[in-house]
Amino acid sequence: MFKKILIANRGEIAVRIARACRDYGIRSVAVYSEADRGSLHVRLADEARCIGPAPSSESYLRSEVILEVAKDTGAEAVHPGYGFLAENAEFARECAEAGLVFIGPSPEAMQLMGDKAQARAMAERAGVPVVPGTAPIERLDAAIAAGDEIGFPLLVKATAGGGGKGMRLVTSSGELADAIEQASSEADSSFGNPSVFLEKFIDRPRHIEFQIVADRHGNTIHLLERECSIQRRHQKLIEESPSPFVDEALRRRMGAAAVALATSAGYENAGTVEFLVDAERNFYFLEMNARLQVEHPVTELVTGVDLVGLQFVIAAGSKLPIVQADVVSRGWAMELRITAEDPFENFIPSAGRIDFLRAAEGPGIRHDSGVFAGCVVTPHYDPLIAKLVIAGDDRRHVLQRARRAVREYQIDGIATTLPFFERMLADERFASGDMDVSFVDRHWMSEMASAPSPRRGELLPAAVAAAAVFQQGASASTVRVSRSSESAWKRLGRSEQMGERF
DSSP states (O other): OOSEEEEOOOHHHHHHHHHHHHHTTOEEEEEEEGGGTTOHHHHHSSEEEEEESSSGGGTTTOHHHHHHHHHHHTOSEEEOOSSTTTTOHHHHHHHHHTTOEESSSOHHHHHHHHSHHHHHHHHHHTTOOBOSBOSOOOOHHHHHHHHHHHOSSEEEEEEEEETTEEEEEESSGGGHHHHHHHHHHHHHHHHSOOOEEEEEOOSSOEEEEEEEEEOTTSOEEEEEEEEEEEEETTEEEEEEESOSSOOHHHHHHHHHHHHHHHHHTTOOEEEEEEEEEOTTOOEEEEEEEOSOOTTHHHHHHHHOOOHHHHHHHHHTTOOOSOOGGGOOOOSEEEEEEEESEEGGGTTEEBOEEOOEEEOOOSTTEEEEESOOTTOEEOTTSOSEEEEEEEEESSHHHHHHHHHHHHHHOEEESSOOSHHHHHHHTTOHHHHTTOOOTTHHHHHTHHHHHHSOOOOTTOBOOHHHHHHHTTTTOOOGGGOBOOHHHHGGGOOOOBOOOOSOOO
């Protein structure tokens, strides 16, 4: 096993990796920007080095500086977390050339799965169902002909895209030219690659993903599925495992497809194969994320597997210590992504000082966070500040605990998504498991935007209050907004666009 690992990231994922290092008796090296000098991940690491000013382009994306720190501190391996350099094949190559182990997939597998067109072709060769689509577009007339053959509506998608960037919905051939130009331009500015392709639009699918792990000895398994359909503009908000929609037969089929794809790609370490699933339980390959996922804690809680620790074991060259038959679901888990955004103002980012923070506690509660009372949330990075993860015997049990945990969680000084979760968990449609990727945009964006700005102690609207006591047996007149909602109204100005989303 490694003796020292450099963590090439920040925030809650850097904290998570630093704790895993302690669990395995490994010393950790943190890197930080000038804006993160007092951050929690810096305090928890055994060593820490400043790598530049606040902008990520001058700090967390400077691979040469990070590698120099690794060399100076005697680190043997680099864990990239997610975001920043995590899916940068060139950085993985540079690590190898510097004699460092990159804790993740090979540069070749990363490059292959990072290109959506190549990944689609790989999936087809592996016998994995894909959404009808095209190769990268080279001529408009060919695109129009392909669009007519596939059928509208369809999506124009960036081959190197992610997070909804470089994507446009097209309802007729007359819209194609503008959509291709806009998507290509956005893809070029976001990913340095203007290439786009066409894909059939599937109406109201579920987004279900499978966690896979693979070692360098030819062993690949999956660690069950995660339901990720609650999202806004292609950004996940709530994830859970298992999915309330997936039965055992579908789980076997999708799991086998995920493993087949990873095996065909020669994949190593942890990764996630994502699918769209329609109402008839037909599933289609969407993409593969060649890294650890934000939502990995739900998988850890239902399987009992330490994914970050398993990454260490695989990267050190050992065989997987488990086989597929060992993977058993134990109960249910749900993750709520707490971000510094105002859900009552179209989720605009909220930067500023956290004046007070008390996280939810108690049975079945896990809190992965990179912040604390007194720290400053800057506008330079992704707004994810913490993950509230709830485990229980079944989904009903988890929902009850989650409602309690969200109302118990207190954070003041910045706006957060806690009020959104309070209302979402009270929604009977969500509680019943009736959801798809358009759920939030169809049901909640207009409701949140039109809602009055509540203050602590004010009653919720009658309809929301009634839903909040769904299956709880309380009187609607007793339901009040928690202090967590109050913090959403202490706005410290509209910040600039934050960094990459996951």
